[in-house]
Amino acid sequence: MTFLRLLFRNRLAGFGAIVLALILLLVLLVPVLPLQAPDVTNTANRFQPVFSDGHLLGTDHLGRDLLSRLLHGTRLSLAVGFAAALIAASIGSAIGITAGYFGGTTDNIFMRTIDMLMAFPYILLALAIVAALGPGLVNALIAVAVVNIPFFARNIRGITVGLASREFVDAARLAGMGHFKIITRELLPNVLPVIVIAMSTTIGWMILETAGLSFLGLGSQPPQADLGSMLGEARSALITNPHTSVVPGVMIFLIVMSINLLGDGVRDALDPRLRSGALSRPLPRTIVKRLDKPAPRIDTSDVLRLEALKTEFHVGKRTYHAVNHVSLRVRPGECLGIIGESGSGKSVTALSVMGLVASPPGVITGGAVRYRGQDIIDAPYGDLRQMRGENVAYIFQDPLATLHPLYKIGKQLREAIQVHHKVSDAEAEKRALDLMRQVRIPNPANRLDVYPHEMSGGMRQRVSIAMALANEPDVIIADEPTTALDVTVQAQILSLLDQLRRERDVAIIFITHDFGVVAQLCDRVTVMYGGRIVEEGTTGDVLDAPRHPYTKRLIDCVPELGGGKRELAAIPGLPPAVDDLPPGCAFAPRCDKARDECKQHDVALREDGDRAFRCLFPEGDTA
Numbered sequence: 138m139t140f141l142r143l144l145f146r147n148r149l150a151g152f153g154a155i156v157l158a159l160i161l162l163l164v165l166l167v168p169v170l171p172l173q174a175p176d177v178t179n180t181a182n183r184f185q186p187v188f189s190d191g192h193l194l195g196t197d198h199l200g201r202d203l204l205s206r207l208l209h210g211t212r213l214s215l216a217v218g219f220a221a222a223l224i225a226a227s228i229g230s231a232i233g234i235t236a237g238y239f240g241g242t243t244d245n246i247f248m249r250t251i252d253m254l255m256a257f258p259y260i261l262l263a264l265a266i267v268a269a270l271g272p273g274l275v276n277a278l279i280a281v282a283v284v285n286i287p288f289f290a291r292n293i294r295g296i297t298v299g300l301a302s303r304e305f306v307d308a309a310r311l312a313g314m315g316h317f318k319i320i321t322r323e324l325l326p327n328v329l330p331v332i333v334i335a336m337s338t339t340i341g342w343m344i345l346e347t348a349g350l351s352f353l354g355l356g357s358q359p360p361q362a363d364l365g366s367m368l369g370e371a372r373s374a375l376i377t378n379p380h381t382s383v384v385p386g387v388m389i390f391l392i393v394m395s396i397n398l399l400g401d402g403v404r405d406a407l408d409p410r411l412r413s414g415a416l417s418r419p420l421p422r423t424i425v426k427r428l429d430k431p432a433p434r435i436d437t438s439d440v441l442r443l444e445a446l447k448t449e450f451h452v453g454k455r456t457y458h459a460v461n462h463v464s465l466r467v468r469p470g471e472c473l474g475i476i477g478e479s480g481s482g483k484s485v486t487a488l489s490v491m492g493l494v495a496s497p498p499g500v501i502t503g504g505a506v507r508y509r510g511q512d513i514i515d516a517p518y519g520d521l522r523q524m525r526g527e528n529v530a531y532i533f534q535d536p537l538a539t540l541h542p543l544y545k546i547g548k549q550l551r552e553a554i555q556v557h558h559k560v561s562d563a564e565a566e567k568r569a570l571d572l573m574r575q576v577r578i579p580n581p582a583n584r585l586d587v588y589p590h591e592m593s594g595g596m597r598q599r600v601s602i603a604m605a606l607a608n609e610p611d612v613i614i615a616d617e618p619t620t621a622l623d624v625t626v627q628a629q630i631l632s633l634l635d636q637l638r639r640e641r642d643v644a645i646i647f648i649t650h651d652f653g654v655v656a657q658l659c660d661r662v663t664v665m666y667g668g669r670i671v672e673e674g675t676t677g678d679v680l681d682a683p684r685h686p687y688t689k690r691l692i693d694c695v696p697e698l699g700g701g702k703r704e705l706a707a708i709p710g711l712p713p714a715v716d717d718l719p720p721g722c723a724f725a726p727r728c729d730k731a732r733d734e735c736k737q738h739d740v741a742l743r744e745d746g747d748r749a750f751r752c753l754f755p756e757g758d759t760a
């Protein structure tokens with residue numbers, strides 16, 4: 138159902154589907170339609186025009202009814218095209234999946250054979266095959282199928298090579314599955330959508346190729362009609378009786394056009410990345426649809442300030458309130474921690490700052506982001522791009538995903554510098570080396586000359602930090618930069634960040650789900666839940682006397698070394714879905730202190746200086 142909805146959302150694909158369905162219906166009804174026999178000649182009646190008596194589309198050079206020949210011929214052409222596509226897809230995909238899975242010699246033998254097939258111009262190859270097998274429709278079908286096998290084999294091999302080294306295939310091997318089972322159960326379901334997509338876009342092509350062979354007299358043999366042979370026979374009367382060529386020509390055009398339009402639609406609807414919107418026209422910045430007016434500039438000592446920021450994801454009819462009226466601020470040299478469970482909106486808050494939330498489906502619908510007092514949400518894209526890296530830099534969790542795998546570290550650092558500063562390669566190299574020293578990478582000159590995969594996780598994260606520092610930004614937003622690292626490396630990275638912000642007065646917004654990390658690094662902390670801020674304050678205050686029950690439960694989740702044996706208190710239940718938030722306090726369904734009032738109305742943030750919390754019955758109050 139979803140597939141059909143997605144398919145028909147693409148109007149052209151819907152149009153293609155309707156045209157093709159009508160053609161298919163017509164050819165399926167051929168046996169019951171009151172048609173004349175397609176092959177009976179009547180030379181006295183040759184070249185009758187369109188709409189002549191008893192011949193709706195006229196007659197050909199032998200007086201045969203063109204409508205009857207057209208429908209019979211279309212049936213044959215479609216059957217041959219589909220059959221050729223099916224054969225080419227089956228054999229090509231089997232070769233591709235086997236070569237990709239086994240690799241080594243098998244891959245070499247299969248793919249070099251395919252390469253040899255591809256070395257011939259495809260039409261020459263098809264002609265050679267038909268010449269060897271003899272003319273005839275079945276042989277034309279075999280020829281067209283054979284010349285299309287390489288297309289499927291290469292495509293499917295490429296995808297299989299990527300899949301064969303994935304963890305789920307290793308897991309299947311470890312579970313004792315044999316090769317055949319791994320190929321059919323683990324790999325085939327993953328490549329099947331690609332096979333269907335490739336088929337849907339090549340059927341039209343194969344119908345054309347078969348028609349081409351028939352046109353040359355190598356496909357269907359007289360008196361049997363297919364669209365190509367009809368065109369071939371009409372060639373000599375092209376000028377005198379053009380309708381004999383126009384009729385099959387229009388039909389070929391309609392079939393190929395409808396299949397291609399439908400094929401594109403099928404590809405879009407089947408590809409999960411296109412379906413999720415991930416590949417659909419990614420915009421360079423997040424869409425802004427603010428109802429409130431842009432905020433005027435203010436004087437402030439805060440380097441970055443978010444005011445009632447709202448970021449939503451609009452997916453179909455659903456709205457995900459990922460960031461819901463979030464306000465926070467950070468001063469030069471200060472470290473602000475943002476903490477919360479997975480899905481609480483930390484990353485989307487951080488990405489909204491520089492308009493980096495993927496759009497569609499992300500939209501900033503309200504609030505302000507101020508850099509040194511100036512609201513930058515509506516800033517022209519050129520200004521925003523200039524600010525990215527230069528004023529506000531990001532460090533992400535997985536450096537391997539953010540560093541380019543094919544360029545050496547030195548080149549990537551130089552590029553980060555040269556994006557914002559017009560300096561020579563030698564100068565950039567000098568600065569890159571200096572940055573490597575600043576992030577305490579041992580033997581920095583040699584390390585500039587290696588690829589990301591040749592470094593350890595900790596070293597790679599140091600490189601990411603160096604890249605973030607490359608343009609001396611005022612704010613660094615670090616999104617769980619130590620989550621993937623072991624504790625000793627994590628401690629080194631944290632102390633490096635701490636040292637850098639003190640030395641350079643750079644503000645850090647540190648996103649994490651670990652209160653231990655917050656305690657070590659942050660001056661202040663903001664706790665998020667369900668897209669909202671539920672508590673904030675200086676780290677000491679929040680850790681010593683949490684006011685929101687959620688904060689208290691989060692702190693209780695942290696194991697304490699040497700603190701004696703205590704039971705770890707997991708938080709029951711799951712975080713709320715931000716497209717379906719409960720009324721009142723979002724934490725109420727999981728909170729043992731919740732009362733009816735908590736579930737009725739929105740709970741306001743109670744602010745007192747640096748301290749704020751969103752709770753009617755806070756911790757520490759005697760009720």
Ligand SMILES: Nc1ncnc2c1ncn2[C@@H]1O[C@H](COP(=O)(O)OP(=O)(O)OP(=O)(O)O)[C@@H](O)[C@H]1O
Nearest residue numbers: 450457459478479480481482483484485486498715
């Ligand atoms: N492309 C998207 N489409 C719909 N909803 C999305 C999309 N991306 C994020 N969300 C929603 O936004 C919410 C906030 O996500 P976000 O990544 O900011 O959480 P987080 O707190 O950073 O979690 P994590 O610690 O796992 O990174 C999530 O609940 C998620 O459902």
